[in-house]
Amino acid sequence: MINNEVFQESNPALAIRDVYKSYISGSETLTILKSVTFSVPTGVSVAITGESGSGKSTLLNIIGGLDRADAGSVRVGTFHLDQLSETQLNEYRGLHVGFIFQFHYLLKDFTALENVYLPAYMAGVSKKDAIEKARLLLTDVGMEHRLQHYPSQLSGGERQRVAVARALINNPDVILADEPTGNLDRSNSQIVADLLFMNAEKYHKTLLVVTHDDSIAQRASIQYRLNAGILEGYTYSGATL
Known part of the structure; x- marks a missing residue:
């Protein structure tokens, strides 16, 4: 099990300190993130924008435990990601992070209801309780009439609604959304963003959204921009940087 050492500095939902990330391409070293530092209070929404290749998805992957930083510290709630083993990271990803990607990644042979309740069931929740919670979440995203439909029977917007419900099923500490409306038309993008x-x-979740859509970014309490691996930011709605 993960050692939940409490992060004492006002206990933010997320605290990133001097994170660096580089990749080697042939004889060249590409520096993607340069001394990225920021923190996010619990329950606050954050948008990260920037040009393609600026490191937005890399940063989200590090926060989600899908990749590791070369240097610096990454703390999500009480978890020190840079100190976790691969086994502990697997547990962290499954129970403490809700992922939403540009592609929905729904299991094609499972219904909408099954796609949502399975992560909870696999985490040890009883099947009855997992199904009931999945029904409630699918109702929250307007999909109560499509519970028994398979992904191939759903529109792109409907699939992303299911993905939103799935991201919430294990009551995660943070929700990480990487271009969640990138494959949708304007109308469906608005619905999914809403x-x-x-x-x-x-559900009072801390939300980080990577997006190219300014209309979505401006809905976040805090907006950052990654520019050549350096994080720049400003504040909306009185949230504290």
Whole structure:
């Protein structure tokens, strides 16, 4: 099990300190993130924008435990990611982070209801309770009439609604959304964005969204921009940087 050492510095939902990340390409070393430092209070929404290749997805992957920083510290809630083993990171990803990607990654042979309740069931929740919670979450995203439909029977917008519900099923500490509306038309993008922000607020979740869509970014309490691996930011709605 993960050692939940409490992070004492006002206990933010997320604290990143001097994070660096580079990749080697042939004889060249590409520095993607340079001394990235920021913290996020619990229940606050954050948007990260920037040009393609600026390191937005890399940063999100590090916070989500899908990749490791070369240097610096990454603390999500009470978890020190840079100190966790691979086994502990697996547990962290499964129970403490809700992921939403540009592609929905729903299991094609499972219904919408099954796609949402399975992560909870696999985490040890009883099947009855997992199904009931999945029904409630799917209702929250307007999919109560599509519970028994398979991904191939759903539109792109509907699949992303299911992905939003799935991200919430294990009551994660943070929700990480990487271009969640990138494959959708304007109308469906608006619907999915509404549902994402609404449910993050309803369940008091800390939300980090990587997006190219300024209309989505401006809905976040805090907006950052990655520029050549350096994080720049400013504040909305009185949130504290």
